[in-house]
Amino acid sequence: MATGDGEDRGIRGLYDLLVDAFEIEEWWPADTDFEMMVGAVLTQNTAWTNVETSLSALRDTGLLDPAALLACPQDVLADLIRPSGSYNQKAGYLRALASWAIEKGDAARLMSTAELRDDLMGVRGVGPETADDILLYVYGRPVFIFDAYARRLLKAAGFPVATTYEATRRLLAPAVDEAGLTASEHGRLHGLIVAAGKHARAHGWESILAGGGERAAAP
DNA sequence: AACCAGGAGACAT
DNA sequence: ATGTCTCATGGT
Numbered sequence: 001m002a003t004g005d006g007e008d009r010g011i012r013g014l015y016d017l018l019v020d021a022f023e024i025e026e027w028w029p030a031d032t033d034f035e036m037m038v039g040a041v042l043t044q045n046t047a048w049t050n051v052e053t054s055l056s057a058l059r060d061t062g063l064l065d066p067a068a069l070l071a072c073p074q075d076v077l078a079d080l081i082r083p084s085g086s087y088n089q090k091a092g093y094l095r096a097l098a099s100w101a102i103e104k105g106d107a108a109r110l111m112s113t114a115e116l117r118d119d120l121m122g123v124r125g126v127g128p129e130t131a132d133d134i135l136l137y138v139y140g141r142p143v144f145i146f147d148a149y150a151r152r153l154l155k156a157a158g159f160p161v162a163t164t165y166e167a168t169r170r171l172l173a174p175a176v177d178e179a180g181l182t183a184s185e186h187g188r189l190h191g192l193i194v195a196a197g198k199h200a201r202a203h204g205w206e207s208i209l210a211g212g213g214e215r216a217a218a219p
Numbered sequence: 220a221a222c223c224a225g226g227a228g229a230c231a232t
Numbered sequence: 233a234t235g236t237c238t239c240a241t242g243g244t
Contacts, residue, residue, distance in 0.1 A: 224242090
């Protein structure tokens with residue numbers, strides 16, 4: 001590995017690099033666990049600013065609560081989350097999520113990470129990335145989010161990357177393990193990667209990976 | 220005015 | 233196990 005490519009520094013090294021390169025505000029702000037889960041579904045293929053509009057509408061109508069949300073007619077719910085796009089699909093997803101939250105209660109906290117991940121992915125509307133978001137930000141499990149930005153970054157850094165989320169996750173599980181980041185660090189890392197991804201869209205990944213460069217601020 | 224945004228599911232191959 | 237299509241608004 002005298003290639004000098006990014007894999008040499010490992011995921012821990014990538015984390016250190018990004019901490020120095022970017023300043024981000026508190027990532028994934030939410031008052032409650034359920035609000036965080038709702039946000040995770042609404043943000044699918046959707047800009048976060050649009051999600052905030054929907055979350056505010058849900059908060060104002062008291063629907064950021066599993067039981068209250070289930071009691072709401074689906075077409076009314078769909079209308080409230082319209083700004084987030086795919087509102088008919090997502091309204092159904094949110095109902096499935098609310099049912100799961102009520103059914104599970106605190107039992108979820110006792111499950112192993114692998115078990116809980118499988119359980120979450122059984123919920124309609126929760127795929128691999130959304131499940132990992134919830135594992136990380138609601139249940140405090142130290143998982144790496146292999147979203148599109150992360151895969152591009154990892155590839156640019158010299159890691160072997162697959163085309164899909166799950167394939168990449170399996171491929172790089174050892175590297176994530178070796179990094180040994182805490183859940184808190186993983187949480188910050190995901191935010192940093194999204195900030196880096198937006199920066200890279202304009203300036204390329206090289207400007208970041210070269211390191212020691214400019215310190216960019218996140219909007 | 221295409222293109223993308225803090226993806227997932229159904230279905231075909 | 234891997235593609236393609238649909239969902240659908242709002243910002244650049």
